[in-house]
Amino acid sequence: MKILWICNIMLPKISAHLSDEICNYGGWLVGMSDGLLQIPEIKLTVAFPMLNKESIISGKTDNLQFFGFPVKKRDSNSYSTETENNIKSIVSKAQPDVVHIFGTEYPHTLAAVNACEKLGIAKKAVINIQGLVSIYSKHYYAGLSNSVINKFTFRDFIKQNNIRQQRNLFIKKGKYEIVAMQKVQHFIGRTDWDKACTSQVNPFAKYHFCNETLRSEFYNHNWDINKCERHSIFLSQANYPIKGLHFVLEALPEIIKKFPDTHLYVAGNDITKSDTFMSKIKISYYSTYIKKLIKKYNLEKHITFTGYLDEKAMCDRFLKAHTFVSPSSIENSPNSLGEAMLLGVPCVSSDVGGVKNMMTHNEEGFVYQYDAPYMLAYYVCNIFSDDELAVKFSENAKKHAKITHNMGINLKELIKIYELIKNEKGDI
Numbered sequence: 295m296k297i298l299w300i301c302n303i304m305l306p307k308i309s310a311h312l313s314d315e316i317c318n319y320g321g322w323l324v325g326m327s328d329g330l331l332q333i334p335e336i337k338l339t340v341a342f343p344m345l346n347k348e349s350i351i352s353g354k355t356d357n358l359q360f361f362g363f364p365v366k367k368r369d370s371n372s373y374s375t376e377t378e379n380n381i382k383s384i385v386s387k388a389q390p391d392v393v394h395i396f397g398t399e400y401p402h403t404l405a406a407v408n409a410c411e412k413l414g415i416a417k418k419a420v421i422n423i424q425g426l427v428s429i430y431s432k433h434y435y436a437g438l439s440n441s442v443i444n445k446f447t448f449r450d451f452i453k454q455n456n457i458r459q460q461r462n463l464f465i466k467k468g469k470y471e472i473v474a475m476q477k478v479q480h481f482i483g484r485t486d487w488d489k490a491c492t493s494q495v496n497p498f499a500k501y502h503f504c505n506e507t508l509r510s511e512f513y514n515h516n517w518d519i520n521k522c523e524r525h526s527i528f529l530s531q532a533n534y535p536i537k538g539l540h541f542v543l544e545a546l547p548e549i550i551k552k553f554p555d556t557h558l559y560v561a562g563n564d565i566t567k568s569d570t571f572m573s574k575i576k577i578s579y580y581s582t583y584i585k586k587l588i589k590k591y592n593l594e595k596h597i598t599f600t601g602y603l604d605e606k607a608m609c610d611r612f613l614k615a616h617t618f619v620s621p622s623s624i625e626n627s628p629n630s631l632g633e634a635m636l637l638g639v640p641c642v643s644s645d646v647g648g649v650k651n652m653m654t655h656n657e658e659g660f661v662y663q664y665d666a667p668y669m670l671a672y673y674v675c676n677i678f679s680d681d682e683l684a685v686k687f688s689e690n691a692k693k694h695a696k697i698t699h700n701m702g703i704n705l706k707e708l709i710k711i712y713e714l715i716k717n718e719k720g721d722i
Contacts, residue, residue, distance in 0.1 A: 428468030485648025538621030
């Protein structure tokens with residue numbers, strides 16, 4: 295069986311082969327592709343966008359065939375017939391039994407669907423729901439006031455990319471997303487949230503359930519309360535409003551009252567950095583707002599941005615945390631929460647999107663209303679003050695996550711879906 299994946303990113307294996315920068319996102323693609331590559335009956339080909347290339351690149355690493363299709367930066371958020379033609383060429387060369395499209399966040403998803411349609415294999419295309427920008431746009435402001443949403447920094451003005459304009463871009467991309475979703479007959483999802491959203495956009499498509507396999511490093515370690523950094527909190531992302539860092543900063547003073555040595559670690563580069571001329575002109579207003587909150591609540595000594603973390607470093611950072619927090623205003627099934635649960639790190643998560651399908655409140659962790667930082671503070675303090683509770687959450691979360699993210703089960707389910715799609719008769 296020949297499978298063509300169309301992804302938003304280059305897989306790390308391909309990046310290493312091309313001596314390109316390795317992307318730290320999309321870990322679920324790595325786990326699942328590694329599984330498929332072990333099956334002799336399956337030939338996997340992967341296609342992905344490459345910014346500012348002139349033509350399609352192709353190659354092979356181990357037994358993985360790949361194609362990179364060019365996308366100009368100016369076209370990455372708009373529909374491009376050139377991208378459609380390039381994907382059409384790739385599909386023609388790969389001759390797949392199933393075209394598996396990961397995500398709907400970029401217009402090349404619609405280009406891929408249109409390419410399949412023109413080649414007469416539209417019924418063989420399946421969209422794997424990641425996030426949905428048409429829905430995320432409704433939650434983009436994440437409780438921020440108009441005075442924050444409408445402000446500009448120099449960077450925001452030059453790029454025309456302040457918080458309101460960022461949301462408008464989500465709305466624009468969401469229109470392409472909806473058209474793509476309305477054209478396909480198959481979805482792969484894993485939560486009540488993505489099933490609800492897909493059924494409302496396209497009630498005639500078939501919904502196939504398949505959980506995600508996470509990065510391999512997270513299956514090999516276990517959190518230990520005796521080895522963690524007491525009263526430390528870990529956030530895996532925080533670079534734009536949806537990720538909710540501003541709510542965590544509002545919760546921190548209440549936590550620090552009870553636990554003065556509390557420390558927040560945030561994965562990624564320091565978005566508040568503005569100590570050089572260039573960093574000052576590159577800072578966004580959201581980052582400026584975060585900087586103001588840190589100063590307002592005297593949190594300078596209580597927060598550390600970790601810098602870039604690869605898979606192993608990210609795993610190590612999780613294991614050091616006393617608790618992991620997912621404070622987003624919207625998610626589908628946050629892989630960071632899955633990784634934390636798989637390791638057994640006690641978790642507190644906003645009750646958004648598909649989180650309910652991942653973690654049971656008060657048994658495997660705590661969930662709270664996303665715009666209630668006082669509840670976030672309350673639950674974090676509960677974990678900090680009760681080792682027995684923390685260990686209970688750790689053990690229960692691991693049990694649940696080992697089922698949700700079971701490599702073997704998820705691989706079998708995916709292959710079953712491929713077989714069903716492959717064997718369907720006729721075209722749209």
